[in-house]
Amino acid sequence: MDKRSEEFKSTFQKQGVAGLSQAIFEDLDGWKNENINIAVLGQSGVGKSSFINALLGLKPSDEGAAAVGLHETTNEKKSYVHPKNKNFLIWDFPGVGTKNFPREEYLAKVDFRIFNYFILITSKRFFEYDIWLAHAVEMTRKCFYFVRSMFGNDIENEMNKKRKR
Ligand SMILES: Nc1nc2c(ncn2[C@@H]2O[C@H](COP(=O)(O)OP(=O)(O)O)[C@@H](O)[C@H]2O)c(=O)[nH]1
Ligand SMILES: [Mg+2]
Incomplete structure (x- = not known):
């Protein structure tokens, strides 16, 4: 026991x-009552910041929301406090492989040690960067979850294809 x-x-x-x-x-x-740090990782433009805003219950235009956009909007890692629990920190990152976070420096800059969980976001397809990142997180032996974003677009595209037929 x-x-x-x-x-x-x-x-x-x-x-x-x-x-x-x-x-x-x-x-x-x-x-x-524990400090919980969750890292949201993935390539640029997959919807990391939008996902964080959804968790926080914020629209991109709201005060305190993570910046969202078609171009790279997040230059440094930044934490957001969950409105229902101040110990719950969700961390936004620039996309892997961008100018500020090139792959060679990504792991050191993310600094996996402080995080309890990881959320790996992908959209459309799984790329080499996504697999590389998943392996890097797996090495920490901590929990990680995959989130697939922009599903609505894919469903709509598939429906449009059927409509044309
Ligand atoms: N249709 C759709 N658009 C999304 C979704 N998530 C993010 N976006 C859009 O994709 C673009 C990039 O999102 P952003 O959150 O800034 O991505 P990040 O670079 O990974 O932080 C923005 O124009 C968002 O409005 C989603 O689930 N569905
Ligand atoms: Mg972002």
Whole structure:
């Protein structure tokens, strides 16, 4: 039995079901008091900053929103605090392989050590940079998630093709 299970067992023996139930709820909410740093990575223009704004519940024109645009708008990494939890930091980055973040310096500039989770955004197709980045994150043995952006465009394009036929 691991340490946490031992603690639950001991709580149950001393305080019964009500005590155990409270301990479990406190444990489940424990992460809310931890600092959580999430890095949003991917190539330039795939929608990293837009995704962050969606998580923050902001429109690009709102105050405090991440800059969004057709051209590269993010020159340095920048953190955004989640409106519902000040310990929850979401980090925006310039795209991998851009002037300010060339591939050779990318890993050092991102500095994977402070992040708990990674979100790797791709749109349209999977490129060599995406695979390289996924491998680099995998080496840290931390969790990462793939997010596919701009799905709406792809669905619309496919529907247009059918309409023409
Ligand atoms: N249709 C569509 N456009 C998007 C989506 N995400 C981002 N965009 C647009 O793609 C462009 C680049 O987005 P941005 O968030 O600045 O990408 P970043 O360079 O990865 O931060 C902007 O014009 C956004 O409005 C999406 O999911 N769907
Ligand atoms: Mg950006």
